[in-house]
Each structure stands twice: as C-alpha cells, then as structure tokens.
Amino acid sequence: MKNHVGLFATVLLIAAGAPAVVSAADADAELAAQVDRLAQPYADSGTVVGMSVGVRKGDQSVVRGYGRFSADDARAPDGKTVYEIGSVSKVFTSLLLADAVANNRVSLVTPVDELLPAGVVMKRRDAALPIRLWHLATHTSGLPRLPDNLDPSDPNNPYADYDGRRLAAFLVTNQPRKKPGEEMAYSNFGAGLLGELLAQEQKTSYAALLESQVAAPLGLTDTRIKLSDDQQARLAPPHLDGGPKGHTWDLNKLAGAGGIRSTTDDMLRFAGAQLHPPEGKLGQAIDLAWQVHQKPIAEADFAMGLGWHVARDGDTRWHNGQTGGYHAAVFVSRKHDAAAVVLTNTATGEVDQLAEQLVRMLAGASEKPRKFDKRVVVAPETMERYVGKYQIQPGAVFTVAVEGDQLMVGLTGQQMLPVYPRSDTKWFYKVVDAELTFKVDRAGRCNTLELFQNGVRQTAKRIE
Structure with missing residues (x-):
C-alpha cells in the first residue's frame, strides 16, 4: 500500500465572478472530458489493461471506461464491470462494526476475547490490556500483517484454504509483538478477524452479513463475496502489472480483509452514502465510521476513522486495495461534496495517483495529465x-x-x-x-x- 504523504496539502477552490449558466448535459459532458483527460493516458500507456472510473461532485456523477475488458477481449469496461476491490473491503468490514455498535450489539471497546469461539484464548502482550474491536478497525491491535500459518496450497490464490481451524490455531499460539494501541501496523489478519467475529456474533457468514446490513440497504446490487452467473460474466479477467494474466483471490475466513467484488456504479453509490448518509441506524453507523478514532502515532501514520484512512487535509477519507490481478482506490471528501472511484483489472498501484488527481480536480485544483515513459520493446x-x-x-x-x-x-x-x-x-x-x-x-x-x-x-x- 502506498503512503500518500503529501496528499491534499493544497486543495484550492477559486471563485472568479458570476458563473456562466450551463445545462446539466453540458456540465456532465465537461466533467466527463476532464476525467478522460486525466484517465485516458493510463490505458494508452499500457499501465492498465482495463479500468472503470467514477466521479461524483454534488448532484453530478460520471462513470467512464478505458482500455479493454481483458487482454483477449477488446470490449470496453463500464460502470457494471465487476472487479475485485481488495483492501477497500476493510471499509465495509469496519462499517459492519459501526452498524453493530449503532444497533447495540457490541461496542467499540468490546474485547475480542468475548466474541471468540469457546476454547479459543488469545495470548496478550499485557495481561491487563485486551485487544478491542476498534483496535482491529484502526490497525492498532498488535496483530501481524499476515498469520504465520497461511501456508497456501496455491500461491496464486494465497488465502483460499485459510479456514476456521487455521485461524483458531494462530490465535491461540500467536505472541503479540506490541500492546494494543502502542503502534499502527497494517494488519490484513486483524481486519479479516474482525469480519469473522461480527459474522459469528450474528450466527451467519461474512458474505451474508455484508449483503443484509450494507449492500441491500444501500442498493449495492453487485457488491458481493460470491458472484452470480451474471456477475461472473461481467468480472473483468485479472492481469498482473504489465499485462500478463493474473489470478482471482478467494479469501475464505479472512474475507473481511479483501474478499469483496464490486462495480464502479456500486462503489460510486457507496461513496455517495458516505457524503450524505441515509436516515436511520445505517446512517448513524456511516457517521461513526467517518469520525477520527485513532490519531497518528508515528510521524508517517495517517489518522484513521473505522477502516478509513484520513488524508493530510483532515477531511478526505480514502482506501485502496490490490489482489492478484486487480487494484482499487476510493477517495471521498465531505468538504467538497466529492468522490472518486478507480477500479482496474490490473494489479498496479499506479492508479492511486489518478484517484488523488480526480478528487483534487473535483475540489477545484488544476491537474495536468500524467506523462508516462515510453515503453521499451524487446524482440x-x-x-x-x-x-x-x-x-x-x-x-x-x-x-x-x-x-x-x-x-x-x-x-x-x-x-x-x-x-x-x-x-x-x-x-x-x-x-x-x-x-x-x-x-x-x-x-x-x-x-x-x-x-x-x-x-x-x-x-x-x-x-x-
């Protein structure tokens, strides 16, 4: 994951006299042209095989597709093309935590121990300091990035066989390196554990909990762990950085860390809910997740909401994610009523810069298209x-x-x-x-x- 150290250091909105009157269609066309100007070079340079981009500014929204559905399929992707969103899944998992808090099923300070299956007892760095649920959502649990018993049978699908037995075995043997709250250290394992605990608390699966508590209420019809036949047909085939065929990932018991698939249409709708939360408990949960729950501990750290990284401007929330053939980035600014979503079927973090540029452009900054080095071709x-x-x-x-x-x-x-x-x-x-x-x-x-x-x-x- 990239460190966006200088993100939003200067975001300017400049008023220059009375605005001209333009039609909604003209405004959308102008916004689409601005998006194209910044996004098209990523496809033209071969940085991505295919990419779907969505932006929202106030009542305006635009979704555009670039490149190819796959290296072998010249169809252009669009807003309904399905991608793996990787670690952006952590935002959904943390929203499920906030929803459980809003509905008084757990609290942010509920010890993880209380939700573990009978017979599973975690070791502590300090006997008096349990890991609490909010530690899992802010990467301050002291748990490692990955468990040491991952041991995949297929390295190209590294999480697929990490089942409940392995998860429990790691929990009872792991000796924490840090006390909870002592350090911010990104943990896929911690986020995956959080999703599993929340599902177990409701006696259901993570996939079912995601659909019932977040996807269905927000109208996210293509945001799923398991895909239907129709959704599978719309899943853009994965590619590695540079274009070779990649691999889809199945995260099994760690699905809360990065197992969600979605579309740009859905993710832009999800971003809109962060900007303008709906009435009721889910809206309360969105606001709770948006709040800052962890200030930076080390100089290089970002403040965190629940799941969300907080940009240097103090307002914008963001997350990115990557699997074995996909990359995703989502940026949301309430101050500017703006959001940008970039999904690609290429495992490259290069598109994070595009998402940053898009949300700065929506905030009024002048952004220049990125220039890519000419590719060296070898016979x-x-x-x-x-x-x-x-x-x-x-x-x-x-x-x-x-x-x-x-x-x-x-x-x-x-x-x-x-x-x-x-x-x-x-x-x-x-x-x-x-x-x-x-x-x-x-x-x-x-x-x-x-x-x-x-x-x-x-x-x-x-x-x-």
Whole structure:
C-alpha cells in the first residue's frame, strides 16, 4: 500500500465572478472530458489493461471506461464491470462494526476475547490490556500483517484454504509483538478477524452479513463475496502489472480483509452514502465510521476513522486495495461534496495517483495529465535467449520464461513475476526494488543472470 504523504496539502477552490449558466448535459459532458483527460493516458500507456472510473461532485456523477475488458477481449469496461476491490473491503468490514455498535450489539471497546469461539484464548502482550474491536478497525491491535500459518496450497490464490481451524490455531499460539494501541501496523489478519467475529456474533457468514446490513440497504446490487452467473460474466479477467494474466483471490475466513467484488456504479453509490448518509441506524453507523478514532502515532501514520484512512487535509477519507490481478482506490471528501472511484483489472498501484488527481480536480485544483515513459520493446527472439534456469545458491534457482510478449521470472518457492526492460539485457521488477541483467556472450547465448538488490550484486549461473 502506498503512503500518500503529501496528499491534499493544497486543495484550492477559486471563485472568479458570476458563473456562466450551463445545462446539466453540458456540465456532465465537461466533467466527463476532464476525467478522460486525466484517465485516458493510463490505458494508452499500457499501465492498465482495463479500468472503470467514477466521479461524483454534488448532484453530478460520471462513470467512464478505458482500455479493454481483458487482454483477449477488446470490449470496453463500464460502470457494471465487476472487479475485485481488495483492501477497500476493510471499509465495509469496519462499517459492519459501526452498524453493530449503532444497533447495540457490541461496542467499540468490546474485547475480542468475548466474541471468540469457546476454547479459543488469545495470548496478550499485557495481561491487563485486551485487544478491542476498534483496535482491529484502526490497525492498532498488535496483530501481524499476515498469520504465520497461511501456508497456501496455491500461491496464486494465497488465502483460499485459510479456514476456521487455521485461524483458531494462530490465535491461540500467536505472541503479540506490541500492546494494543502502542503502534499502527497494517494488519490484513486483524481486519479479516474482525469480519469473522461480527459474522459469528450474528450466527451467519461474512458474505451474508455484508449483503443484509450494507449492500441491500444501500442498493449495492453487485457488491458481493460470491458472484452470480451474471456477475461472473461481467468480472473483468485479472492481469498482473504489465499485462500478463493474473489470478482471482478467494479469501475464505479472512474475507473481511479483501474478499469483496464490486462495480464502479456500486462503489460510486457507496461513496455517495458516505457524503450524505441515509436516515436511520445505517446512517448513524456511516457517521461513526467517518469520525477520527485513532490519531497518528508515528510521524508517517495517517489518522484513521473505522477502516478509513484520513488524508493530510483532515477531511478526505480514502482506501485502496490490490489482489492478484486487480487494484482499487476510493477517495471521498465531505468538504467538497466529492468522490472518486478507480477500479482496474490490473494489479498496479499506479492508479492511486489518478484517484488523488480526480478528487483534487473535483475540489477545484488544476491537474495536468500524467506523462508516462515510453515503453521499451524487446524482440521475442531476444527474450527467448534468456529462457531457462539459473542457480543463484544451493536450493535457490531463478526460472525464466516467456508468456505471450512478457518475460516472467520466478525464484524457487515463489510465484512467477513479470519483469520489464530498461534495455535488451537490463530488466526490473515493479513489485520489489530489484534489477536483473542477462549476460550474453558473442554467440548470443545467455550463461549468467545478475541480480542487483539492496545494493548487492549476485550472479546466478545457467543450469538448464
């Protein structure tokens, strides 16, 4: 997840005389043109395969689609295209907590221990300090980012087999590193646990709780964990950064951390509810989740509502998320009555900058389209020279393959990842700060592969 350190340092609204009278259609067309100007370069540059963008400003709303439904399908995505929203799911999970509080089923300070199944007892860093529900919603629980017994049978779907048995086993053996409230440390496990506890409290599943308490009341007809046949047909196929095929994720017992699928139409409707909460308990819950519940502890921290990160302007709430083939970003500003939603079927955090730009544009700032570096293209026959296995140390082997027009590299025990060319021989990862150099002899054969990472160079020799 990115740290948006400078976010909203200067958001300006400038009044310059009496506004001209324009029709609603003209205003929508102008807003759409502004969105296109900022969003289209992401598709034109190949940064995303497909992307749906929605913005809302007052009574105006615009949804636009860019790129392709998939690398193999030239249809343009739209507001009804389904995407995985990853960690944006945490906002929904925390809203379920706020809803449970509004309906007097739990309180923010309810100890987690009280909702655990019989026989499951968590260890504490301090015997007098239990983890409370609000700690899970503000990443201050002291729980790790991920459990140490994740151990997926399929690394491309890492959460799918993390069931209730594994979750309980981790809870009873985990020794917290920090006391609750001592540190802000992002925890997928904590958010997933929160969703599961809230579902168990109501003797239902997380998927059913999400639908009954949030999706149905707000009219979010495509916001689900499990998709219908129609929704599955509208799910944009996943891609890794750079375009290779990615993988959908199923989060099982940790669904509250990132298991939701949705559309831009639904997410823009959800953002509208944050701007103007409905009457009743759900509206009270939205307002409760919007409030600041945790101030920054370290200098780099963001303040937090329940689930929401609070931007540096003190007003805008945001969250982003990424899975094995998707990325999502949602920004909402009550001060400017504005919201921006960006969903893509490409696992790239680059679109976070677009979401920021869009909400600043809606606030009145002048935003310039992003300029992307010209992509280096390497001939297929050149990439084929590198295909093989390279041993960097005993038991650690790089596997190099070509998938379509993409060079893929995997290290023993890790998934294959795309690398990108700086030249014919120098390639880099986007997911980590590392570079690979293929050493080619005069005959055009590659015999060694050099890894440069963390200031250290290591050589791997071809073994196949």
